[in-house]
Amino acid sequence: MERIRLALDWKPNVNHSGILAAIHHGWYKEAGIELELIDRELTQSAPQKVEAGLADVGLTCIVTLASYREEKDSQPLKAIASLMQEDLSSMAVLESSGIERPAQLDGKRFAACSVGGRNPTITCLIQNDGGKGDITYIQSDRVNLYETVAENKADAIWLFKNWQGAQAEAAGIKLRHFTLGDYGVPYCYPITMFTSPTFLAEHSKTLRTFLATTAKGYAWAVANPEKMVDILLEQVRDEHKDKKFLEIAFAATRPYFISSKTGSWGHMEPEKVNAYLKWRAEQGLSNGPLAVDDFVTNDLLG
Template sequence: MRKKMKRLAMPLAGLTLLCASFAGHASAADGEKIHVRLAWVAGGVDAPMFVAAAKGYFTEKGLDVDIVDGNGSTGTIQAVGSGDFEIGIAGLGALAQAQQGSGADTMIAVAGLLQKDPTSIISLKGSGITKPKDIEGKRLGTDAGNFEDGMIKAFAEANGLDMNKIKVIMINGGGDRVALLKGDVDFINGWANPDGDKVAERAPIEPPMLFADYGVNILGSSVIVRKDYLAKHGDTVRNFLAALQKGKADAAADPDGALKILMDARPDSNEEGIKAEIKNMPKYEHTTASQGKPYGWIAPEDVTLTISLLEKYSGMAPGLTPAKIYDGSYLPAN
C-alpha cells in the first residue's frame, strides 16, 4: 500500500500521477487488442477478469482487453471458432462436445475457471436424503434437459443406485423448485448455487449433495482459444492468464472491491446475485485433484473423467483425448 506523502511533496506527486495516468491510457490504446467473449452475461465467475482490467493488469502486460457478454457456451465457442473473438469463456465439457459433434479440432482450453460441477441433489431439511443411497424410493423432480443429459444416471451408476427405484417426475419451465417446496417431489437435481440458495430462501434444506463429490464431474467454465491463434500468439495468451491470476488474487482478498468493480462495469446487473456468486464461486474453482494448484490449472485426470462421462452418458462420439482439448502449459507456475 502506498505511504502517505508529506504536503510539500503533493504537487510533484500529483504531476507524476497525472503523467502516469496519461501513460497508462496511451499504453492501453497502443496495446494488443484482445476481444474476450464471456459464456453468459457477466457474473461472479468473471469478477477476476474485470478486476484485472480495472486495475491495469492487462495494460501492464501490453494488452487492451475488451470484455463482451455472451449467451451460452455454444455461442461463445462458435464466435471464437469463427475468429470474431481471440479468447472466450466456455464450458470445457461443451467444448469437447462441440469438437466431436462438428468433427473440428480447432480450439483448445488453456485454463479452467470453474472445475467442480455445482450440479447436486437438493432436498428439504428432514427429507432423510443425506447420502446417495437415500434417493432410492424417493421422487425426483427434474426437467427433460437435466434428465436427458445423462448425469443423474451417471450419479446413480457411480454410487450403485437402482434408477428403477427412483420415481422420475418431469417438470418443465423451472417448476421443480416449486414442486419441491410444495412437497410434490422429494428432491431435485440442480445447481447447489444458485438453485439450492433459492430453495433455502423459502425453507431449510439439507446440504446439497454435489455430483462432483461422488464421482461425477464435468469441467465447467474455461478459457478457450483457437489453436492457430495460440500457435502465433502464445505470449499474448500467457500474459492474459498472468493478469487474470492477479485479478483473481485481488478478488479473493477483497470480494467487496471486486463486486464494486464488476457493478461499475455492468451497472444493470443484479448486485445481490453477483455478490452471492462471488462468495460461492471459490467452492467450484478446484477439484480434489487440482486443489493447491494455481488458479486455472486443471488436473489431467479431471479432463479424462469429463471425456469419459460425456462419451458414456451424453452420447458424445469417442476418440477425443485430453491433449486435444486442454493445454495447461501457458499458465504461470505461481
C-alpha cells in the same frame, strides 16, 4: 494494443470475479490488451462464437467443450485455463423433502430449463448410490429453478451451488445438495477458457499476457473479498445487484479459484481431465476418449 474478444458462458457473475477485478483496475490495458466481453446468447454458444470468428477466447464447461469437439467437422478448440478448481454444480432438493440421498430420486421429478432425453450424468449419480436412475424430466418456466422445488412443482433441480444455490440461501430456501464427486461421477472443471487452434498458434504471446493478467485478477479477488463484492455489485446485471446474495455467492466460490497443489490460478490436472473423458466414452457419450494433450494445455500459464 492487442484486442481479445472474450465470449462469456453467461452474464457476468461470481465465476468471472478475477476477470472483472482486472477490468476494474485497468490491468488488461496496462498489459496492452483491449478486452471485449461478449455475453452468452441463447441462440449461439461461446464455442460457436469462437469457431465462427466472432470471439477469440471463450468460456464454457469441459462437458460442453468435449461435446462440441466430438461434433462432425468442428474445430479442435482447446482449453487453456480453468476458472475454478472444483465442480460447484450439484443435484439439489429441498431439505424438508425427505430425500436424503440420490437413490431416493427414483420416481421423482427433475426440472430443467430445457428438456431433452435421458441425462447420463444424472442417471449415473442415482445408480451409483444404488438407485435405478428412473427419474421424470420436466421443463420449468422459472428462471430461478430453486423456485420450482420451493413451489413443489418438481422434486430436484441441477444448479451451481455458488450462484443459484446462493440465491436460494439469500431467499431463505434451504436445499440439500448431492455432488457428483461424492458418488463417483467425474465431472471435471466447471468453467474453462478455450480458444481456436488458429488463434492459439498466431497469438500465443498475447494469450500468455492475457492469462497472466487474469491470474493477477483472481489472486487479488481471493485476497480482497469485501472489495471484490463491491466490484461485483458494479459489474453484474441489475437483477443480481443484491449485496447479501453476492456476499454468499463469493464466499462459496472464493476457496476454489486457486489450486491447492500449484498455489496458482488456471491450472488443469491432466489426470482429472482424462478420468472425465474416459467416463464419457464408457457412458457411450463419445466414439472414444479425446487425447488429453489435444484437448487441454497448461503451457500458456505461468
